[in-house]
Amino acid sequence: xxxxxxxxxxxxxxxxxxxxxxxxxxxxxxxxxxxxxxxxxxxxxxxxxxxxxxxxxxxxxxxxxxxxxxxxxxx
Numbered sequence: 001x002x003x004x005x006x007x008x009x010x011x012x013x014x015x016x017x018x019x020x021x022x023x024x025x026x027x028x029x030x031x032x033x034x035x036x037x038x039x040x041x042x043x044x045x046x047x048x049x050x051x052x053x054x055x056x057x058x059x060x061x062x063x064x065x066x067x068x069x070x071x072x073x074x075x
Contacts (some may be wrong), residue, residue, distance in 0.1 A: 027033040046068055053066045 023034050023038065024031055027037065049066050049068060056065070
């Protein structure tokens, strides 16, 4: 489903957005499709991160290197 087909209207920008509910609404209530899309997005972003890591020099980020995994304190 593309962006023009389904848009989520926000009444008040100051209200926090329930991202999980918004993702499910984007897929017209289909939770399986939502999970598949999120897993595809995760796979794509991991591939992009691997490409970025391979093309970065150590000095570019002052020694910092991206990581595919999460640290315990980032959960």
